[in-house]
Amino acid sequence: MSLTLEELNDIAEKELSRQQQFSRQIRVCCAASCLSCQDADLTQQLQQTARQQAMGETEIKPVGCLGLCKEGPLVSVHPEGTLYSHVQINTSKAILLSESSLPRPSAIDPGQSLFFTRQNPIVLRNSGSINPERIEEYIAVGGYKALYQAIRNMHPGEILSQIQQSGLRGRGGAGYPTGLKWSAVAKTKSTQKYVICNADEGDPGAFMDRSVLESDPHSVLEGMAIAGYAVGAQAGYIYVRAEYPLAVQRLRTAIRQAEKFGLLGNNIFNSSFHFSLTIRLGAGAFVCGEETAIIASIEGLPGKPRPRPPYPATSGIKGCPTLINNVETFANISPILTRGSAWFAGIGTDKSKGTKVFALAGRVKRTGLIEVPMGTTLREIIFDIGGGISDNGTFKAAQTGGPSGGCIPKQHLDIPMDYESLASIGSIMGSGGLIVLDQSSCMVDVAKFFMEFCTSESCGKCVPCRVGTMQMYTILDKITRGQAQLSDLEQLEDLCDLVRSTSLCGLGQTAPNPVLSTLRFFRDEYISHIQDQHCPAGVCSLLTGK
Amino acid sequence: MQTNAEAVDTPLDSALSKTKDPQYRMVNRIMCLHNYQPDALIETLHAAQDSFGCITLETMRYISHMLHLPLSRVYAVATFYHYFTLKPPGKHRCVLCMGTACYIAGAESIEKAITEKHHISPGETTSDGEISLLTARCLGSCGLAPAAIFDDKVMGQLTPKNVLKQLQDWRDHVADT
Numbered sequence: 001m002s003l004t005l006e007e008l009n010d011i012a013e014k015e016l017s018r019q020q021q022f023s024r025q026i027r028v029c030c031a032a033s034c035l036s037c038q039d040a041d042l043t044q045q046l047q048q049t050a051r052q053q054a055m056g057e058t059e060i061k062p063v064g065c066l067g068l069c070k071e072g073p074l075v076s077v078h079p080e081g082t083l084y085s086h087v088q089i090n091t092s093k094a095i096l097l098s099e100s101s102l103p104r105p106s107a108i109d110p111g112q113s114l115f116f117t118r119q120n121p122i123v124l125r126n127s128g129s130i131n132p133e134r135i136e137e138y139i140a141v142g143g144y145k146a147l148y149q150a151i152r153n154m155h156p157g158e159i160l161s162q163i164q165q166s167g168l169r170g171r172g173g174a175g176y177p178t179g180l181k182w183s184a185v186a187k188t189k190s191t192q193k194y195v196i197c198n199a200d201e202g203d204p205g206a207f208m209d210r211s212v213l214e215s216d217p218h219s220v221l222e223g224m225a226i227a228g229y230a231v232g233a234q235a236g237y238i239y240v241r242a243e244y245p246l247a248v249q250r251l252r253t254a255i256r257q258a259e260k261f262g263l264l265g266n267n268i269f270n271s272s273f274h275f276s277l278t279i280r281l282g283a284g285a286f287v288c289g290e291e292t293a294i295i296a297s298i299e300g301l302p303g304k305p306r307p308r309p310p311y312p313a314t315s316g317i318k319g320c321p322t323l324i325n326n327v328e329t330f331a332n333i334s335p336i337l338t339r340g341s342a343w344f345a346g347i348g349t350d351k352s353k354g355t356k357v358f359a360l361a362g363r364v365k366r367t368g369l370i371e372v373p374m375g376t377t378l379r380e381i382i383f384d385i386g387g388g389i390s391d392n393g394t395f396k397a398a399q400t401g402g403p404s405g406g407c408i409p410k411q412h413l414d415i416p417m418d419y420e421s422l423a424s425i426g427s428i429m430g431s432g433g434l435i436v437l438d439q440s441s442c443m444v445d446v447a448k449f450f451m452e453f454c455t456s457e458s459c460g461k462c463v464p465c466r467v468g469t470m471q472m473y474t475i476l477d478k479i480t481r482g483q484a485q486l487s488d489l490e491q492l493e494d495l496c497d498l499v500r501s502t503s504l505c506g507l508g509q510t511a512p513n514p515v516l517s518t519l520r521f522f523r524d525e526y527i528s529h530i531q532d533q534h535c536p537a538g539v540c541s542l543l544t545g546k
Numbered sequence: 547m548q549t550n551a552e553a554v555d556t557p558l559d560s561a562l563s564k565t566k567d568p569q570y571r572m573v574n575r576i577m578c579l580h581n582y583q584p585d586a587l588i589e590t591l592h593a594a595q596d597s598f599g600c601i602t603l604e605t606m607r608y609i610s611h612m613l614h615l616p617l618s619r620v621y622a623v624a625t626f627y628h629y630f631t632l633k634p635p636g637k638h639r640c641v642l643c644m645g646t647a648c649y650i651a652g653a654e655s656i657e658k659a660i661t662e663k664h665h666i667s668p669g670e671t672t673s674d675g676e677i678s679l680l681t682a683r684c685l686g687s688c689g690l691a692p693a694a695i696f697d698d699k700v701m702g703q704l705t706p707k708n709v710l711k712q713l714q715d716w717r718d719h720v721a722d723t
């Protein structure tokens with residue numbers, strides 16, 4: 001089956017008129033985080049009650065992430081837009097039946113809450129408003145139109161220049177210009193090319209990609225298909241963590257539906273373009289997020305990186321040119337084509353365009369998923385959107401970029417969150433994990449935590465990473481036990497330098513970052529562990545004798 | 547690798563019987579779906595672990611035979627990836643998240659509490675085979691840290707107390723039946 005534009009519009013219209021039958025809509029967040037705290041299947045319970053009460057004018061539908069994960073389970077009611085938090089079965093009935101005698105969950109007005117008003121959803125445009133398991137709803141909000149435009153009305157070269165002009169940069173960590181990467185793959189002469197969506201999300205403390213896949217999987221599929229057309233690939237893989245069963249399930253459903261509608265497969269929109277997608281499960285190895293390792297893993301091998309060049313753009317899966325982008329990068333594609341590169345380039349800062357999704361977690365009042373224009377300051381994110389530090393604590397540092405990133409101290413709270421600014425103070429944007437630390441965290445312990453992570457995730461192929469991270473871990477451990485000397489700090493810094501400059505892949509090259517950045521901003525904590533055998537945060541128990 | 551009793555069968559006999567064995571249905575289906583191509587190895591190992599809870603030497607032999615891969619390759623992949631386990635799991639599984647958000651929210655104290663009460667460390671199973679304790683690197687529920695998976699259910703905002711209660715419930719349930 002191949003769709004025409006009329007048929008696509010028909011599906012959209014049918015779906016819209018279906019929705020118009022309802023005067024009221026109750027949206028139940030069905031992303032993993034909210035599901036995990038529901039006391040029973042809320043959607044089902046509400047649908048059952050609505051049926052019993054013959055409330056035909058109310059639609060109850062499961063939607064993706066509503067953002068404010070800490071306050072879950074979340075339910076939002078439309079057209080008012082009121083958001084209810086901590087909804088359980090008994091309190092959900094009060095929302096549905098509007099009876100004042102029943103116990104009611106607490107309500108939030110998103111129009112009044114800085115958590116929502118400061119955001120600018122592009123990637124999360126449909127998150128929390130459409131049912132991720134129904135392709136019709138994605139089509140009804142204009143989904144797959146960009147794909148139609150691309151295939152039927154645009155030359156691949158035009159798409160490449162649109163993406164380049166938009167200034168979009170990779171959201172997986174390194175921030176490489178997406179347009180350049182696409183052009184490199186497009187330029188190759190091979191008839192066989194591949195597109196990979198990197199949904200490995202190995203950074204502990206990050207859940208942006210999971211939420212996007214669970215909330216709006218079609219936006220990623222559409223982005224991948226457009227990429228396939230632009231670079232000349234006919235097949236793609238989505239490499240997703242096995243630890244995300246719900247995301248995997250929603251992706252499978254989405255692919256099946258897209259195939260059924262002819263939006264994936266052969267002769268898409270009656271053109272000569274074919275594109276098929278396959279899901280590949282990760283198996284719990286952080287290093288598989290690295291681009292050459294992901295390729296090895298897709299080929300069924302241990303996920304060990306290999307030296308580059310050749311880059312995947314010239315030699316990837318089965319030696320064919322391969323484009324690798326992150327989930328969020330792909331989710332940005334369709335809006336850029338629909339609204340134009342100039343619109344996208346108008347958001348953000350000089351060199352970092354568009355928005356960034358952050359997974360806000362740690363010691364902050366409102367944890368959850370947020371999307372803000374690039375260049376929003378860290379202070380705005382933590383204090384306006386996040387509502388400040390939880391339990392009246394004091395801000396100590398924000399960790400970005402996970403095991404490859406660094407800690408941003410108080411004096412840099414006003415830093416604009418963009419690639420260059422973060423790099424200038426020794427951290428990185430990373431994939432978007434943002435963990436807030438308060439006075440109860442010991443920075444040496446945090447550095448040790450990440451180093452332990454790197455030692456166990458190092459694939460062992462190159463010596464600097466395999467042995468070096470272990471050496472660094474040993475020194476950090478000694479420090480937290482109060483058994484180190486000042487000379488150990490020097491050795492630690494030397495090791496950082498060595499591992500950074502001689503490791504084979506990004507894992508080793510960036511492993512020293514958490515140590516370097518804590519040494520830079522919290523050196524006094526290291527010193528007091530060493531000289532006074534004292535842990536200022538009271539975390540390292542061997543020192544405090546607890 | 548030690549040889550064990552079933553190795554007396556020729557690999558062919560043992561493989562033939564497994565192609566019809568209902569327990570191997572998922573494993574066979576996945577291999578068939580991928581045309582027995584070697585790049586299906588990881589998917590096949592996932593199916594094996596889903597079916598049996600762990601990946602035994604016998605299963606590895608069978609997969610190596612069917613996908614025409616050396617056993618060493620199957621073993622290398624099964625042991626490289628943390629998600630795969632060669633040890634049979636307990637009846638119940640508690641997977642504690644040790645990701646950054648959970649770590650700073652006190653996941654370590656939960657781990658300590660479990661170790662003290664049930665005498666198991668991560669990767670171990672209680673001697674009665676009831677409970678396995680595992681750790682994960684982030685469950686993606688960081689907004690609810692600390693989080694853990696109890697059998698198949700993710701739960702967040704945990705404390706040592708409510709985790710111990712959950713584990714005790716598993717134990718008590720055994721005592722009841």
Ligand SMILES: Cc1cc2nc3c(=O)[nH]c(=O)nc-3n(C[C@H](O)[C@H](O)[C@H](O)COP(=O)(O)O)c2cc1C
Nearest residue numbers: 170171172198201202289290291325326329506507
């Ligand atoms: C050790 C390591 C782990 C990585 N993990 C991820 C990951 O989980 N997700 C991701 O998108 N990129 C990850 N990357 C970055 C990828 O290698 C690659 O740069 C990225 O997927 C490219 O997509 P982008 O240009 O859209 O950002 C990782 C890199 C390294 C070195």
Ligand code: FES
Nearest residue numbers: 643645648685688
């Ligand atoms: S750090 Fe525990 S769920 Fe992410």
